[in-house]
Amino acid sequence: MRKRGKSLTFEEEELEDLVESKKRTFALLALLYPFVDLQNSKFHIDHVFPKRQF
Template sequence: MRQRGKSLTFEPEEIEELVSMNYGDKRVFLLLSLLYPFVDLRNQFHIDHVFPRSQFKPAQLKKDGFDDNGVELLRELRGKLPNLQLLEGKENIQKQATLPVQWLRDRYPGSNGKCN
């Protein structure tokens, strides 16, 4: 890469830009594929929201006990990297808007209570 004039290091500003990307940015899939090295990219993978987008509706968040500031913050964060994962296409379609704990219980039944 150096021979091509490309650096193999990241400056803090570049890292901040990467972790600030939103769902829909073309680079998110690439970044997630680096964070999930076990993913076999020969299969079809989707970018999945760990906590479904439907859970970030203002009425739902207020029902869950968040004030106006919390609602605004969570809605800003819903499409950010910490709430995104790569999930095989078929699994993502099956998961739909299931919350993480329920999805794990459904996916790994009898796993010694690890999701309790």
């Protein structure tokens, strides 16, 4: 990234924006958990409401 002129650091304001933005939740989680294999993982789906109610 440095070769492309991109910074590898975040300012505090940028981190706050990431945390507060619902649209960037996946990106934030990917940064926090880089070891998760997104291609071959089977994720458990939590349901707020039981499936039978839909």
